[in-house]
Amino acid sequence: MEIHIAVEGHHDLSGQIYRQLRAGILEGRLAGGTRLPSTRDLATQLGVSRKTTLDVFERLLSEGYLTARAGSGTFVADGLERLPVERSPHARAAEASRDRSTIRRKDAARALPLWEQMPESLPPRPSVPSPYDFIGGATDRTLFPFDVWRRCVNHALRAQARGAGIYREAAGEQELRLAISRYLAFNRAVSSNWEEVIVTQGAQHALDLLARITLGPGEVAAIEDPGYPPAHACFMATGARVAHVPVDSEGLVVGKLPDNARVVYVTPSHQFPLGMPMSLERRVELLEWAQKRGAVIIEDDYDCEYRFEGRPMEPLKSLDRAGLVAYVGTFSKTIFPELRVGYVVPPASLYVPLVKARQIADWHGCTLTQTALASFMLNGDFAKHLRRMHKTYAARRATLLDHLQGGLAPWFEPIVPTAGIHMAARLRAPLTEEAVVSAARAASIGLYGLAPFHQRVKPQAGLIFGYGNIGEQQIDTALKKLASILPRLAS
Structure with a gap:
């Protein structure tokens, strides 16, 4: 044929x-x-x-x-x-009407006693002497091109000096939204007009805004288990009930989702914290599930830029033809967390409510930072930085993997991810998570357990190794020290 x-x-x-x-x-x-x-x-x-x-x-x-x-x-x-397809205008209008009634905030007097139920937003970070700290989610500031960034900030200052001195658009500066839409189309196959992009103060801010407009007290939000604790905290803060759904080697187990879930939060490109990507079959199943129940999928693509094996698995958003997925991204893993810039590309039905929620909360973010970042991206400097960091992180990842599959193999079973700047590894018996973390800390090595990321699923002992902010030589030295400690600990 x-x-x-x-x-x-x-x-x-x-x-x-x-x-x-x-x-x-x-x-x-x-x-x-x-x-x-x-x-x-x-x-x-x-x-x-x-x-x-x-x-x-x-x-x-x-x-x-x-x-x-x-x-x-x-x-x-x-x-x-x-795969769900876009519905007729009549069906969309009916759903929009239903959404508007759903997102109206219920009387505050009926809210649940939230703060007694709130989990710790993040596992506490112990004080570990540098440079042997494997904290996850951190980037290497020493490799950021601050000389280039300084020129971008100076450009932003000149633009601000010429401005009218008025409040700006709640959705963010147009130049940055254009830069983000171009970046997503080229790098992540997420096709969007710049007018569909909303700039936020990081990914957590995007989650908060989405939770505000989609969840009311008593409604159900589903998240992965193990999963991202700040997402749990964010949904709890709305008064929603959080359902913890297990993951397997293909990602979120869609068959375990509760039928009444209004929101599903997933990390399909690099499951947090274990690292496996969601299979294509599971992605199709999740989109199908969401359309049947009128649910919103929040896709957190938090460190998709760094891929080291295989071909990139395109985001859920690129498969979404029915307006089901709110795509969330951040610059915290590509530049540094202090920048506080993220973004969301929501379904069309959620765009206006999101912008209104942003305007009510703080009107808009820092225009100086947004203008500087737009210049950094549109001039090609962001792409150059990503290429440099990809080589650096690839070398660190290879060193980490050499140790986990070499001298540390009797004690660890790594879950090798295809992307990201952290790697999880399960501990082999008789070692326990608490004992390894404590012994490593005594040797000035910062290690972090997987247990705090579990809610309902029984945790299997393991560690998360972040390699974004620890050098290749430091990884080598730290893991050689660890290899000398573990035999004594096991005995």
Whole structure:
């Protein structure tokens, strides 16, 4: 059979073919079970090399869009036709009306006694002497190009001096929203107009705004277990009930979601804290589940920029054709947390309520920082910084993995992620999490257990190794010290 694919020029041939095949699958033009032509026949049809079509098929196979059957050929994967599609204007209007009634805040006197129920927002960080600290979520400020950033800030100061001195848009500075939309389209396959982007004071602020407009007291928010404690705290603060849903090797177990969940919070690209990505089949299942129940999916893509193995798994947002996913991102893991800049690309139905909630809370963020960051991104300096840091973090990750699979192998079973700046590892018996953390701290090594990230699921002893703010040599020295400690601890 022949497939209608248009190849223009000689630039990015594999990318052109990949995007058109993927679009045909997602839009239903290539139904599940459809047998595709062989890579040789497709190359002949399109007038390209067979290596080009092989690369395309390998990528689609690795991402789950295609399946290979020995002796039979390559077929479109079953199940993708279940992806929700945009509903009719009448159905959207009915849902919007239902959403407006749902998001009205209930009388404050009826609120639950929240603060007695609030968990610790983050596991406490002990005081550990530098430089052997494996804290997660931290970046290396010493490698940030502050000379370039200074020029961007000076540009922002000049722009501010020329301004009218009035309140700005609650959604953020237009230049930064444009820079974010371009970045997401190129790097994360999230297509959005700049007017759909809302700038926030970090990812946590985005979660807070989303919780405010989607949850009322007594309503249910579902989060991963183990998962991100600040998300738990954020949903509890609205008076919502939080359901803790287990994860497995494919990510969130959709079959365990409560039917009455109004919001589902997930980290599909790099599950926090364990690190595995959500499989394509599970993503389709989650989108299907959310549409049937009118739920909102909050996708936290917190450190997707650093990928070290395999091809990138595109976000849930890129599969969402029905307006179900609010996509949340942050610059805390690419620049540094003190910047306090994040963003959300919400479904169209939530955009206006989010902007109103932002305006009520603090009107808008720091325009100086936003203008400087826009300049940093639009001038190409952000992309250069990411490339430099990717090489640095790749080397640190390799050193960490060498130790976990080498001298520390008798004690650890690493859960090797494809992306991110931390790695989780399970402890082998008879070692206990508390004993290892305590012994390491006595040796001036900062290690952090996985137990605080569990809520209902019984935790399996393990550690989280952040390598964003510890150098390659320090990782090597610290883990050699740890390898000398653990045999005595086990005995």
